[in-house]
Amino acid sequence: MGIASQIGYNVLHMEKKSSERAYFTLLELNTVIKSAIGDIFPEPCWVAAEIAELKCNQKGHCYLELIEKEGERAAAQIKATIWAYEYRKLGHKFEKAAGQALKAGMRVLLFVDVTFHEVYGLSLNIKDIDPAYTMGEMAKKKKEVIDRLRKEGIMELNKSLPLPLVPQRAAVISSRTAAGYGDFFQQLDNNPYGYKFSHVLFPAIMQGQEAERSLICALDEIRKKKELFDVIVIIRGGGSVIDLNCFDGYEIASHAARFPLPVITGIGHEKDDTVVDMVAHTKLKTPTAVAEFLISGLRSYEERVMDVFDRLRRRAERMLKDERHKFDSLTRSASYIPLRISAVHMNRLSVIHSDLESRASRRLVREEHRTAAIEQAIKHLDPANVLKRGYSITRHKGKVLRSAASLKKWAVIETKLLNGEITSIVQDRKEAVKSEQGKTDILLPGLE
Amino acid sequence: MSKGKQISYSRALSELEKIIGEIESEETDLDLLSEKVKRAAQLIKYCRTRLRSTEDEVKKALSEIGEEAESAGTSEEESNGY
Numbered sequence: 001m002g003i004a005s006q007i008g009y010n011v012l013h014m015e016k017k018s019s020e021r022a023y024f025t026l027l028e029l030n031t032v033i034k035s036a037i038g039d040i041f042p043e044p045c046w047v048a049a050e051i052a053e054l055k056c057n058q059k060g061h062c063y064l065e066l067i068e069k070e071g072e073r074a075a076a077q078i079k080a081t082i083w084a085y086e087y088r089k090l091g092h093k094f095e096k097a098a099g100q101a102l103k104a105g106m107r108v109l110l111f112v113d114v115t116f117h118e119v120y121g122l123s124l125n126i127k128d129i130d131p132a133y134t135m136g137e138m139a140k141k142k143k144e145v146i147d148r149l150r151k152e153g154i155m156e157l158n159k160s161l162p163l164p165l166v167p168q169r170a171a172v173i174s175s176r177t178a179a180g181y182g183d184f185f186q187q188l189d190n191n192p193y194g195y196k197f198s199h200v201l202f203p204a205i206m207q208g209q210e211a212e213r214s215l216i217c218a219l220d221e222i223r224k225k226k227e228l229f230d231v232i233v234i235i236r237g238g239g240s241v242i243d244l245n246c247f248d249g250y251e252i253a254s255h256a257a258r259f260p261l262p263v264i265t266g267i268g269h270e271k272d273d274t275v276v277d278m279v280a281h282t283k284l285k286t287p288t289a290v291a292e293f294l295i296s297g298l299r300s301y302e303e304r305v306m307d308v309f310d311r312l313r314r315r316a317e318r319m320l321k322d323e324r325h326k327f328d329s330l331t332r333s334a335s336y337i338p339l340r341i342s343a344v345h346m347n348r349l350s351v352i353h354s355d356l357e358s359r360a361s362r363r364l365v366r367e368e369h370r371t372a373a374i375e376q377a378i379k380h381l382d383p384a385n386v387l388k389r390g391y392s393i394t395r396h397k398g399k400v401l402r403s404a405a406s407l408k409k410w411a412v413i414e415t416k417l418l419n420g421e422i423t424s425i426v427q428d429r430k431e432a433v434k435s436e437q438g439k440t441d442i443l444l445p446g447l448e
Numbered sequence: 449m450s451k452g453k454q455i456s457y458s459r460a461l462s463e464l465e466k467i468i469g470e471i472e473s474e475e476t477d478l479d480l481l482s483e484k485v486k487r488a489a490q491l492i493k494y495c496r497t498r499l500r501s502t503e504d505e506v507k508k509a510l511s512e513i514g515e516e517a518e519s520a521g522t523s524e525e526e527s528n529g530y
Contacts, residue, residue, distance in 0.1 A: 166457040166499070196502045298499050301457060305495045308464040312488050315471050319481055 030118040037122075041114040044127050051106045052077070060084030062091070066124065080112065080124040090129055097131035100243035104209050109133035138245065145250045145275050154257040158281045161262045164230035167297040169198040171222040171229040173215060175206050180237030180268050180287035187291035195298045206236045211246030219255050226260055231294070234276065235266040235287035247274030256280060266290035387418040404429040457498070460491050
């Protein structure tokens with residue numbers, strides 16, 4: 001009643017009710033409240049709060065639940081609205097400046113009209129939003145997360161894992177519909193070296209309120225089968241303005257940092273790195289860059305293998321060449337040995353050799369002459385040739401006669417002439433004088 | 449190398465490097481050399497082939513996981529444009 005009189009309200013009903021008790025109707029009450037609030041907040045004012053909930057309806061109106069927490073408990077809470085007309089303008093402006101859309105969990109500085117509607121009650125009608133405040137708050141929050149990770153000593157944990165020698169099996173956390181995911185596996189599968197990768201998608205929500213929980217779920221899923229993978233790849237399609245806040249949360253960063261496999265990120269952004277990027281083993285700008293990175297891992301392994309191959313081939317070739325040389329020089333030196341041992345002797349030998357040669361040739365000439373002479377002699381010695389010249393051969397009982405001494409009177413002798421033979425009977429014989437025997441018996445050419 | 453009993457990439461590489469080390473440093477005789485070269489060639493071929501093929505068993509296991517993960521993730525994925 002006091003308030004009512006203070007605000008000068010004419011409270012008729014309070015005097016006339018049968019119950020004898022003064023009261024407002026609800027409308028009266030709410031009208032009083034509305035009027036009072038209008039008096040207290042004649043102009044809009046700035047208020048800092050956290051968005052607990054945000055929903056847009058089909059008409060494009062945006063309804064928020066603002067909250068101020070003390071720890072995890074709500075210390076203050078109020079509804080807020082951005083009318084469709086304002087939201088189209090404000091939402092766009094905010095997103096452009098802050099790099100992300102308004103969403104739950106975000107701390108905001110709002111320019112509001114405090115309004116009271118008789119039916120809908122107290123609400124803040126949002127006229128403007130200061131993105132700089134939100135950005136500052138986010139940076140502060142991010143710094144707190146980083147500080148906490150540092151304090152826990154896990155900031156560098158994933159980086160300390162050795163990169164797999166051959167990152168051929170990748171567990172991919174992304175969204176199937178993400179352009180970046182398509183870029184990633186196309187790049188990977190169409191690599192110019194013909195390498196084959198095993199990459200399995202573990203789908204996750206990559207933006208918004210549910211993203212962090214969804215990312216953690218995907219990590220847990222992969223952890224169960226970690227021996228089937230060499231690396232984890234977290235990728236997201238690049239876009240104009242995208243919300244990266246989910247990669248700055250403590251929970252997801254902590255999970256990524258502690259993961260037993262190297263985490264490679266390609267979240268696709270140009271601004272500051274997210275906390276997940278910071279704890280990741282390897283941070284790359286785009287999904288395509290991640291694919292290139294994996295391909296280069298296989299390439300580098302193959303190069304090491306091929307280096308061994310080249311060295312092996314060179315070595316084997318050299319060894320074979322060496323062996324061949326060794327063999328060649330061995331056979332060569334083997335033939336040199338007598339020469340080396342006795343160059344003098346060899347000299348002499350060569351003299352002898354040439355001497356021998358000349359002698360031999362002389363001898364040969366001589367022998368040739370001799371052969372010719374002998375041939376001649378033989379020719380001459382042929383009985384036929386002897387007969388030709390008028391000599392004859394006389395035999396007695398098949399034996400060639402050289403002396404008349406053994407013949408008796410009436411002995412039958414046969415004489416062979418060049419042409420034909422004759423048989424004669426010995427009538428007389430004379431023995432030649434001994435000294436003359438040789439002359440008659442030995443017929444040599446040239447004696448004629 | 450039989451399926452499922454493949455030697456790891458790191459073992460293949462270290463064996464290769466051991467072989468080349470021996471061949472480069474020691475006096476390897478020709479008979480042993482050809483044996484080692486043969487083994488190295490086999491390893492090199494194995495590595496290069498493996499880089500260009502996915503192991504059937506792993507592939508199968510992976511695709512199963514993929515399906516599981518997919519069926520678990522489809523509902524969540526619908527609203528997700530990124």
